[in-house]
Amino acid sequence: MFMGEYQHNLDAKGRLIIPAKLREQIGPAMVLTRGMEGCIFGYPLTEWAKIEAKLAKLPLTKKNARSFTRMFYSGAMEGEFDKQGRINLSPTLKKHAGLVKECVIVGVSNRIEIWAKERWEEYSDEANESYDEIAEDLDDIEL
Template sequence: MSHFLGEFDCKLDAKGRMMVPSSLKKQLPEAEREGLVINRGFEKHLVIYTKKEWDTITEELSKLNAYEKKSREFIRYFTRGATDLTLDSANRILLPKVLMDYAGITTEVVLSCVLNKIEVWAKEAYDNQLDSEPENFANLAEEVMGNAGRRGAHD
């Protein structure tokens, strides 16, 4: 599986459409044929997945025990608002109004590629989130990636 790379500042037009930057579009060769899915993120942002990645995620969700309340709630909240996106002839996507409202998106957004997904942030929220970077990022890296020796060290 390939991962996305890059960070892109974008503007929405009056109808809520966003031009997909050409260097990002090159990373999405199947997007025109298969489409994309946008959904709420865990923080106040949106997430774009390829249709193939979304299908993988929903397959995992389908394996959860629907008789357990926490599983049902998670599935319900995770999939709430999920919407198919298609690129128009001008390589634009229309962001759903309800999702834009959830993420506080008005006109300026940042697309941040994070492994297998593209996060869509209101520019101000993204900047604020980056401003709250942990004081000692090295300590966080050790805590999260400390067992990386088993996977192969990365310096």
């Protein structure tokens, strides 16, 4: 399970260090794709296989299903870590997430999320203000 918040910078070649604690759980490679709210989702290959199986069940007759899967897969890339624990991010994903230099890597259960620092701070501040209300709206969650 992924959790925590880490700050790192893109290097001059557009590579990002993924913290060792997260890399240990991910393995030698992961799949990165467009995430929600303007971030990048990163999945271990085993989790990606589960997502692929779920997406394969979406009906081709539904326009939203086609649109979502197109965007989700067209932005996806498999990335391997180099010896320093860096991963190269595609220009498409960097543009999607607004990544220029400062990044925040967030562990979220079965995936990691990569955010532009400013975007994460804005999202986090907003979500934090309504954290209790969000929790109340979630049915069947007992912590």
